[in-house]
């Protein structure tokens with residue numbers, strides 16, 4: 001056990017190319033998905049927060065529910081859509097990094113949208129009357145609101161990135177964990193552990209834990225700083 | 232846009248008569264104080280004038296027109312400040328006006344100077360004390376140069392010094408040419424500031440008189456009882 005851990009650390013210390021490639025792909029896929037998910041999620045969340053339409057409560061409940069969507073189930077849905085006989089089968093995207101980005105985007109968008117909706121809605125109920133009395137139209141009021149909530153919204157995006165980096169079910173199903181092509185940290189850990197290559201699993205596990213802890217620390221620090229700076 | 236003439240204004244959310252036929256005429260000069268017990272409808276009346284509530288009956292005419300021709304600003308009892316600097320908050324009301332950035336900054340700095348907050352300009356607005364917040368809220372409203380300023384209990388939670396500071400700001404705003412309409416529960420303040428008094432009870436205007444007459448010879452029984460009940464020196468001390 002001790003030697004396994006040493007082997008793992010040695011892999012990291014020597015910047016093992018296989019480890020680096022896997023980590024790099026993880027970042028590419030999850031950052032890409034989070035960027036797309038943020039674009040859609042922040043807009044969607046803001047819109048739901050300030051718009052008035054019938055069924056708004058139902059949409060909110062649905063969105064909150066989708067925050068807890070199991071990645072495996074989402075993986076299956078995307079798999080069915082992208083598989084040869086599926087509606088998007090002709091694109092030939094299954095078992096590619098693009099498919100993984102699509103799956104993770106669908107995973108993080110509701111999370112970011114739901115967090116943004118809550119943040120913006122709270123701010124909207126605080127500021128609405130005041131901004132209206134100051135002559136703000138809705139567009140300007142929303143822009144002011146978003147600026148005021150900027151730190152909370154960044155925290156929502158970081159939460160999305162953390163979820164994307166650490167999920168395994170969706171990328172496993174639509175990416176297929178192909179060595180050197182669609183293998184990311186979580187899928188490699190799952191496979192290598194099953195195969196008995198514990199040093200590689202542990203090395204990747206250490207990286208993954210560091211990333212997730214760092215993201216949370218960043219979110220925490222940002223919140224603290226914003227609280228101290230702006231109250 | 233003056234006189235503002237309210238006739239039989241009704242505000243009845245969910246069938247509850249909050250304003251039950253308000254008749255009132257307000258001219259464009261001086262400081263008008265609105266007095267009345269809790270729940271009388273004072274805040275609602277200000278919100279109606281600020282265009283924040285749609286009335287359910289009656290009419291509000293602004294020198295005969297259906298809408299005010301000049302700018303109105305309102306300061307709420309609990310002003311909400313943005314999570315940014317004092318200076319940014321002071322200029323907030325200027326954003327919809329499409330002024331240039333230097334002009335916004337100049338006007339914000341100007342009003343902050345007038346309310347004595349220049350030295351806090353770079354601080355976070357949410358770190359201000361209650362009295363400082365209220366002064367910032369006044370500065371924010373003042374910056375838009377309103378013709379009509381609506382103030383809802385601007386000194387409700389302030390100590391005597393802070394209250395005096397707010398009162399002198401209000402006087403200065405009046406001197407600058409704005410009509411001020413404000414509510415208070417502080418009768419001493421009403422005596423110090425008011426040119427005229429509007430006394431509201433149960434959603435109706437019971438009396439509207441010049442301040443001196445209101446306090447020496449109130450015309451309505453309700454106002455008489457209210458003044459007797461609220462005046463601080465009526466508190467009975469043990470012998």
Ligand SMILES: Nc1ncnc2c1ncn2[C@@H]1O[C@H](COP(=O)(O)OP(=O)(O)OP(=O)(O)O)[C@@H](O)[C@H]1O
Nearest residue numbers: 244245247249267268269270271272273274275276
């Ligand atoms: N939108 C609303 N829906 C229902 N009731 C309302 C609404 N707005 C105000 N009210 C009610 O109208 C009454 C008068 O409210 P208002 O805030 O004007 O009182 P006020 O005279 O300002 O009292 P206070 O001195 O306590 O500030 C209150 O009983 C309040 O609950």
Ligand SMILES: [Mg+2]
Nearest residue numbers: 273274275383
């Ligand atoms: Mg009130």
